[in-house]
Amino acid sequence: MxxxxxxxxxxxxxxxxxxxxxxxxxxxxxxxxxxxxxxxxxxxxxxxxxxxxxxxxxxxxxxxxxxxxxxxxxxxxxxxxxxxxxxxxxxxxxxxxxxxxxxxxxxxxxxxxxxxxxxxxxxxxxxxxxxxxxxxxxxxxxxxxxxxxxxxxxxxxxxxxxxxxxxxxxxxxxxxxxxxxxxxxxxxxxxxxxxxxxxxxxxxxxxxxxCPSALHALKVEWTPAKERRLDQRGVARSFLDHVAGIAAASYLAGLATNPEVDALVFLPGAREVSDVATRLRVQLSPGIEVLELHGQTGPEAQDRAVSGREPGGPPRIIVSTSLAESSLTVPGVRLVIDSGLSREPRRDAGRGMSGLVTVSCSRASADQRAGRAARQGPGTVVRCYDQQAFAAAPAHQTPEIAVADLTGPALILACWGAPGGQGLLLPDAPPPGAMADAMEVLRELGAVTGAGGVSALGKTLANVPADPRLARALLDGSAVVGARAAAETVALVAGDQRAPGADITRLLVALRSGSDPNSRRFAEDVKRMESIARQEAAVVVRRASATEVTAREAPGFVVALAFPDRIAKRVPGEGSTTYLLSSGTRAGLPAGSPLSGHDWLAVSEVSRAQGRDAAGTGAVIRAAAPLSAELAEAAAPGLLIEETKAKFGQGRVTGRLERRLGAIVLSSTPVRPSAESGRVAVAEALHKAGFSLIGWSTSADTLRRRLALLHRELGGPWPDVREASLLARLDEWLAPELEAIASGTPVSSINLTEPLRRLFPWPEASRMESLVPERLEVPSGSRVRIDYPEVSEGSKDNDGGRPVVAVKLQECFGWDRTPRLVDGRVPVLFHLLSPAGRPLAVTDDLTSFWSGPYAQVRAEMRGRYPRHPWPEDPWTAPATAKTKNRM
The missing domain is CATH 3.40.50.300 (P-loop containing nucleotide triphosphate hydrolases)
Structure with a gap:
């Protein structure tokens, strides 16, 4: 060469x-x-x-x-x-x-x-x-x-x-x-x-x-579990039992044929790695070394796991996350046991959460995992799932830029001169919504200008190896708790160690003492961040309210500075482990967490979850520190709100003066609401419950039905009186009544008839009585009420609804043409009644009725009602509402 x-x-x-x-x-x-x-x-x-x-x-x-x-x-x-x-x-x-x-x-x-x-x-x-x-x-x-x-x-x-x-x-x-x-x-x-x-x-x-590289012979075995791999808690414990059992049996079988074989087990996260490693230490003999490999193991332990078996050393089975999937080669591995699961970042914009979720690994990842067994010789991969699950998995891993929180990347792009990624060619463009949210966070931090360009503070924050929110908390917190204490909390939260029981204060104690495997790296991170905090102290522009913060309170205070939207207050209730975050999200503490019982928490990590830990909220607190109500307010003054809230219920408006930290109510006292807040409360109640809160009187209901028919047949300018449309136009037609209710007028005294008239179009309103009369005069001289169809609340008007006139048959003698409403567009549907008011016939064609069905009706009814006229010729007989004797 x-x-x-x-x-x-x-x-x-x-x-x-x-x-x-x-x-x-x-x-x-x-x-x-x-x-x-x-x-x-x-x-x-x-x-x-x-x-x-x-x-x-x-x-x-x-x-x-x-x-x-x-x-x-x-x-x-x-x-x-x-x-x-x-x-x-x-x-x-x-x-x-x-x-x-x-x-x-x-x-x-x-x-x-x-x-x-x-x-x-x-x-x-x-x-x-x-x-x-x-x-x-x-x-x-x-x-x-x-x-x-x-x-x-x-x-x-x-x-x-x-x-x-x-x-x-x-x-x-x-x-x-x-x-x-x-x-x-x-x-x-x-x-x-x-x-x-x-x-x-x-x-x-x-x-x-x-560089095409043919693998050595690779044997693929499929050993699916009977139960599902995932349940409400995450990875099912029964599945972890299955993986551990398969790994132990497969490795013992492999050692029997080749004592030099080492094994590699793939699991999605550190918790699952630890759980399966514990099971394997019980199931395998002490002469087999079980090593863990994930982001939370210390550097020395990680290096030892990937360095291969020493000459004459014991057999090794390495239980790993995706760390060993492609970027590491572990010497000596000829057996791979694959759970088929991985962790990927996900962002929940609606609930203000981001974190890792457990998903099926991609087919490309599964192939890379399998390939680890056949790089140095023939190998075997045992997949703890079936071929159908493999075929259903995505082809490739989801790009992180498509699913992750982009606050940090957005700051880097702004520093690079490409705000939001504009003008920069990337493998995949960032999602517009996620990038817009990230830029808004950076504006709130003061890291970017209104136009998206990086500020002097933003350049400083970019130098801190942490999320921009943590970087800002490092600078702001140093002014209150000191550079060292702020640096310790930021270094801990920015790291990838999992806090036991979600309590970062306990993890902090372990890291400080040197008992944690990551203590040395933590000390280096703290040293570097403390140096940054001291050097950049002059650029701090947002100081927390003056308050005393003890050393024990410092971690919670700094976390609250970084994530004010995650300040949390315990929901009242005996033994409650549910917390309401200032963002409005509810989340539960893990079972047995030492944080249980604290009324206030500063949460650094919260993620979607189900099961007992989530306490029915759909989210679980992964890392937090205790906080006091006073420090919560001091850390997040921008979230403090004081306002009078009016509420409409049980027919009246009441008011309370609320003091809140975001969504968390700090205090609430009864007050007299203003007229405007009361009006808004009534309107909001109507939007939620509809007009059943007020009720439609008979006259209002009739008028509404008449207007609905006009709108159906003629459209504009006749108003749409379906509930959704009326609610959308409350201020146009119901404003005086809303103000009256807000001022104490009983709901029962409100009649919606007159308010509806405010929607009449002019001058067309003058024709309403001729288009849709309230009553119809029949040949007997009676004025019979027209029963208009109910208002259809669907997306389309109900074309099938017909105006109905229920009238005694004798009152219609001689009527040869069926009346039509709305300028002849809609025929009236007659319900012709017996003298006792029972229906005899339904028709919208009187001519056809007199010529045909009437004869049969006459034959059946004349003997039953002999005092009433049943002429052979209904065309010429006088219409009457009377009996024969009174005619």
Whole structure:
């Protein structure tokens, strides 16, 4: 391979011996192809590397680029490689340094939050995406960096997506910057278009270097559980029992045939990892080591889990979250047990919540998990679900930018000069609604201007490795509780440790004491954030109300500063674990939480959930600290509201003066409501319950029915008198009555007849009596009331409703034409009655009735009612309401 330079510093070049590093790695066969692709583009260049997990791309591509870059920059080439997780960055750096035969922190180093091993001699540096994003904001040209590798872009983390767009812009100004994206799935075309360059015939996609890698023989077994994987509590305990049982049995069987086999179990989250690991320690012999791998295990434990079995060491079964799915290779694994579940971020805009939810992993993720068993030899994957569930799973993981809270990304974009992502080409555009919500939060924090541009404060907040709300709380809280106390709370909440029983104060004690595995990293985070707080104290522009905050109260106060919408008050009730958040959301505490009994909490994390922990609210508090009512008000003065609220009930209006913190009522005292608030209360009650609160009198109901028929037949200008339309126009026709009720007039004295007349169109109203008369004069001279159809409340008028006249048959003799209403559009439907008032016939065609059915009616009725006339000729007989004797 002519492009491979010898190891050491020959002719001033810092190089890596790729033959040694790549020995036994599948991707070594693709190095020459990648080198040629990069050299053909001259200085700089872009490429997309597509290779399955475990092929060695993370180990080989960075040193290859370092060798190529050193030809152009012999003094100090620099390659920065992003890894989506801290443990992956440390592991990749350690592995490359080991294969290169150099110390970690020399030619190869890493930087993650709270930890760094680099030196002036570092050529290849592994970092997390957040580290590189903040470097970009402080140094948009990346002047001392010559190549960037974005690894695991297929995972679609929002920070990696932002880096893709931002680095593509950097290359427009720095053509010498080499940029390579690496994916473990077959979606390279998307990233190639994004990293493409302008050509004479339009945009030219970046070259794709594909490293097809045939797995060793992989056996797939399906072992679905009898019960569902998920229940109201999340992952069902019975399913965890199933996974543990399958893992234990499969591993023991594997060890019987090959004592060198190690196993890897995939579960969605840290809690499930811990639960299954505990079960396995009971089911397996003490000679088998059960290791946990997730974000909450300390760095040392993580590194040990991914380092492989030591020579002569005991068999190992690693129980992991998706950490080991694609960005880490765990040596020695020949058996994978897959739960088929993963955790993905979700944002609930309606309830102001965001967090992780348990879902079926994508088919691409399942394939990557399975592939871990067959990278170094024949392997087996045992899937704890069936083929139907696999087929129904999504093809790829949902991009984080599509489902996550975007407050942090929105601040980065504003700092980059692309507010809301405008003008920046990203793999997927951020959802407009989520981005609008994020920008509104940033405006409230003072991080962006009204137009969306970043403010001086926003630039400061972007330097804090935490959510912008926490960053603002760090600065504001330092002025009240001190920089150290504020930094401790912010570092804790910004971390990924799970607070036992949701109590962050207990976790804080453990981290301070050093008893927690993450204590060292926590101390580094605190040190850095305390330094930022002290340096930026002058930019604080929003100070909390003057108040004394004790050391015990500091965590709750700082959390309340960060998330005032999550200040929570316990809902009254014996043993209640339900809390009302100031946002209006209700949430429950986990069973047995030490926070139970506290009236006030400052909540840092709340997520959707079902089951006992949610207490029927649909949400559960994951992390919180105690708070007092006084500090709640001091932390969120902008949420304090004092207003008089009027309420209409039981026929009268009452008022109360309420003092609230958002949705939380602090106090409520009876007062006399103003006329306007009373009117609004009556209107609101009508909108909820309808006009049954007042009631339709007979005259009002009749008038409404007549108007409804006119609107049905003639449309405008006759009013729509369906309830929804009347409610929408309350101020036009019912305002005086609303004011009267608000002033104390009994509802029972309100008649809606006159108010309805206010809706009459003029001058058309003068024709109402002729179009829809209230009564109809029949041949006998009687004026009979017309029964108009009921008002249809549907989306369409009821075309079938007919006006009805119920009249004695004898009063209609001689009537040869059926009367029609509304200018002849609507025939009257007659209910012809017997002398006793019982119906004899129903017709809207009197001519046909006299000519036919009448003869049969006469034959049946003349003997029953002999005192009433039943003439053979109804055409000429006089119409009468009287008997024969009185005629």
């Amino acid at each position: 002519a492009f491979v330079l010898p190891s050491g510093r020959d002719n001033g070049l810092v190089t890596f011996r790729l033959e040694t590093i790549g020995n036994g790695l599948v991707f070594a066969g693709s190095l020459e192809n990648l080198a040629a692709v990069m050299k053909n583009q001259g200085d700089g260049g872009t490429a997309v590397v597509q290779a399955p997990p475990g092929t060695g791309k993370t180990t080989l591509v960075p040193p290859l680029l370092a060798n190529l870059v050193s030809e152009r920059y012999p003094d100090q080439p620099r390659v920065v490689v992003t890894q989506p997780r801290r443990v992956a960055a440390r592991s990749a750096a350690r592995r490359l340094a080991s294969l290169d035969g150099t110390r970690l922190g020399g030619k190869v180093g890493y930087t993650v939050r709270g930890e760094s091993k680099v030196s002036r001699d570092t050529v290849v540096e592994f970092v997390t995406p957040g580290i590189l994003l903040r470097r970009l904001l402080s140094d948009p040209g990346l002047e001392n960096v010559h190549a960037v590798v974005l690894d695991e872009v297929h995972e679609r983390g929002v920070e990696t997506d932002l880096l893709l767009g931002m680095l593509a812009e950097v290359r427009e100004l720095r053509g010498d910057l080499t940029l390579v994206a690496m994916s473990a799935t077959l979606d390279a075309a998307r990233f190639a278009r994004l990293l493409g360059q302008a050509g004479p015939d339009g945009a030219v996609p970046a070259p794709v270097v594909d």
